[in-house]
Amino acid sequence: MAAKLEKVRGFTVAEILLAISLITVSLLTIMGLCLRTLQSNRKTIDTGAGQMVADQVLEQIADAAEASKTAAVWGINSAVSAYSSDPVTIQGTTFQVTTYATDVVATPAFAAGKRLKRLTTRVIWKDLEQGKMGYGSLRAQASRLVHEP
Numbered sequence: 609m610a611a612k613l614e615k616v617r618g619f620t621v622a623e624i625l626l627a628i629s630l631i632t633v634s635l636l637t638i639m640g641l642c643l644r645t646l647q648s649n650r651k652t653i654d655t656g657a658g659q660m661v662a663d664q665v666l667e668q669i670a671d672a673a674e675a676s677k678t679a680a681v682w683g684i685n686s687a688v689s690a691y692s693s694d695p696v697t698i699q700g701t702t703f704q705v706t707t708y709a710t711d712v713v714a715t716p717a718f719a720a721g722k723r724l725k726r727l728t729t730r731v732i733w734k735d736l737e738q739g740k741m742g743y744g745s746l747r748a749q750a751s752r753l754v755h756e757p
Contacts, residue, residue, distance in 0.1 A: 658731045658748035661696055661703045666729040666750045669707055673754045684709040703733045723756040
């Protein structure tokens, strides 16, 4: 009797190529998502650093204003002309910090004879200085009311 040949089942070349291409596309998509997540995290960290600079500069100016009636901030009232504008460099990043001081009309409940100011600090910096290409110029802002001592 003749021996029966068993059919060996396997994958065709076309099926293998299709599987490899699907796996490649899936891996590339996942890698792209990971890269985008890393960029987003970096931007969040940079924005937090800029906000921290804005808050610190604002606190320094506010503390000086609330400590003395003769502080320079009490002689300024302009939302257009800056009270101060200075560069601040932290860990290789240069932040341009600009602060504005404007008068605020006090309510009758506020202490009589005391002035009230709104301090607004704006910070602008670029990502190019550290080689983090992708999001260009960044901004942060902080504002606070201060009262005359």
